[in-house]
Amino acid sequence: MSQKRVRQKQKNKSKGKIDSHKREGSKLISPFNQIPNAAYISWMNDRLPCMIWAALLMNTIGRDQAIETFRQIGLHVGKLFQEIENRNCSLPRVGIYGLSILDCDLQDKFFEVLFSDKRVVNALKPLILFKDLPLSKKWGEYLGEVPENEGEFWTNLADAVAILLDHQSQEATDCRWAYMIPIIYSGKLQLQTGEQYREYTEYPNYEDQRKVRPFIRATEMQFGGDTLDKDYSQGKKAWTEKFWNECKGNTECISPAPNKSSVDFDLMETVSLVRDIWNDLFDHFLKTDKFTHIQPKRDASFGFCFYALTVTQEGLASSGKLVTAKLALRMLAEIYITFNYLISVRDEKLWDIYRSYGSGQAKLTFLKLEEILENQPGYLKKENVEALANEDIYMDFQNISLGNWANIDLRKMSQVAGCKSIYDAYYAWPSSYVHGQWCAIRDVVFTTCHNPLHRLHRIPRLAPRYEDGAESDLILLFNKVLDLLNEVYPSFDKRAELVEKP
Ligand SMILES: [Zn+2]
Structure with a gap:
């Protein structure tokens, strides 16, 4: 069987498994639970x-x-x-x-x-x-x-x-x-x-x-x-x-010995190469810059890349294995999908909306600091937020939009931009970790007791599980963001790469 047919077959197989669920409102009911009065027998x-x-x-x-x-x-x-x-x-x-x-x-x-x-x-x-x-x-x-x-x-x-x-x-x-x-x-x-x-x-x-x-x-x-x-x-x-x-x-619980966690790539060299791209981006920004008026599309396009670079190097610096590396993946996926969506829609006004939504959020935060929050959080500097809110236009003229900036959710954005596979691969599952949902917590902090007399119950691990390396995914997503920049402001050829251990 050809590779293509094998892939198609696998695709159909998995499609069947999701399709066999019945949709009831926001729930997918599993085939087993569709049998009336099915008793749970253990x-x-x-x-x-x-x-x-x-x-x-x-x-x-x-x-x-x-x-x-x-x-x-x-x-x-x-x-x-x-x-x-x-x-x-x-x-x-x-x-x-x-x-x-x-x-x-x-x-x-x-x-x-x-x-x-x-x-x-x-x-x-x-x-x-x-x-x-x-x-x-x-x-x-x-x-x-x-x-x-x-x-x-x-x-x-x-x-x-x-x-x-x-x-x-x-x-x-x-x-x-x-x-x-x-x-x-x-x-x-x-x-x-x-x-x-x-x-x-x-x-x-x-x-x-x-x-x-x-x-x-x-x-x-x-x-x-x-x-x-x-x-x-x-x-x-x-x-x-x-x-x-x-x-x-x-009888006592038996904790399995934790798997040894090691960094599988040359961390210093990889982060250093990623950091070098900052300078290349900077040069490219200056080279392609012609005007001094506010340019929402240019600023956002380059901004996405610099911001993605920052997130990527932080994810890598945490060895790609910490929980925060998964959060970095989700952030990169969102940056990529948003950027891709803005390009795909081909409406210059949308870049304005994207920018002005952000300014509106700064204004809202500033007002809350002024009027609602009695104890100012340490990470928030009121002067900084105020400056951001006032930057493009004086804050008093700035509207505040609530909800999503584009009025559609990220999943739909990924469909419009033709990158739903990125959403499925890098957004949905890391979101469990961001929201602290059960399976994420189970995965990181719990393990199964190895005493058979304890019915395979969960006990806390001796240390968090840091085993899945996100390093190659971080690099992949970052490079995809750079590909988009190359599409709208050519030509930018520099890409990140994972350096193998010497
Ligand atoms: Zn036990």
Whole structure:
């Protein structure tokens, strides 16, 4: 396939993903949430704690033998369930909570088959660490007292939880199958074909497992996440919450070591080259200057370049990796789009509007300093703002415009100027960092605790994350601003470049 077709295909693919969302006012509703009454069912939160016994077993006696034990439990408990009509329990559930509300004969059968292998006692010992373990008396009869070397058992438990955290992992699928197999043998789930029955009973040795595994997970989600049986689901929820609380209460958080951050380019040389362009711009300004009256288009065009240069060198000086480098990117994107828009519209008056809007803002700030702000902020010098406000015309004649200077937002400006891709690439995401939105904060200051018993929760990092280098993007955007200057005041050929480390 040609490069172009591959790109087109990728474009179509991503387009499809955004398009599959449904627009409702200012919201894009995800395809999953468009299904009416879709209940949020969580494997990790609500069902994993019930099948932890199966994972402990797999980790100790090995997958093959554990699966045979699960199959035997399924066969014996399922068949026994079938023998008696009008049972108190509705399904032969073998999750830790479900087991505790089974009829006694089924419980006895479960324990009898499970503990027929001597190694099982040692494997499942971590279960008695839980003070609120359902059916704890019965488990205790087989597993004994809480051991002295508790730490070792918490470690075993962490290893078992770790293999189940991903609900689609091989081990999680095995455990989800172990939950379902007694239900299959009990006849309470009528599979549609003989094939499906064999896929279950001969798991994992019959048929293509790439097809079988999703089928098992789908049925387990339906039965394990039963929200129609209120008593069962509430009782189970109470246990699973206690499970996670005890895990948290008894074990410590584990902070991953921070990745080493390094500057990947020759910072001094690059900033110095960028700084040199200031002089070239200065020379070019003087060379192309003919008049002394106010020239909004010229001043703005050169101003954009000098200002972009300032922002670029500051972004680079912070090694391109600090949060402020992302803010610099967003500023450069806005400068570029605004400049491009002003050129594209081809209306000389628009340059006047751009300039006069800025003067109006200076006037507004000055008036607020005079009349509203009692404590003058340190960074604002009233005389400076007053001079700016009065520069082009005496302030009293200056109108103040509110809202955006051009009465259209930056996104639309980028469309008019034909540079929406710059908006998408360099404005939207850095804006999250500017506004302190959740994902930006999560990215910079939080990490995921590496203790599996803590359900992948967020903990503060040991230091902020400074890993993504914005240096090449800063240079790219700055050069694009210079390209625009070259378009309106030719010819200016000087461009910035990133200098590699010696
Ligand atoms: Zn933790």
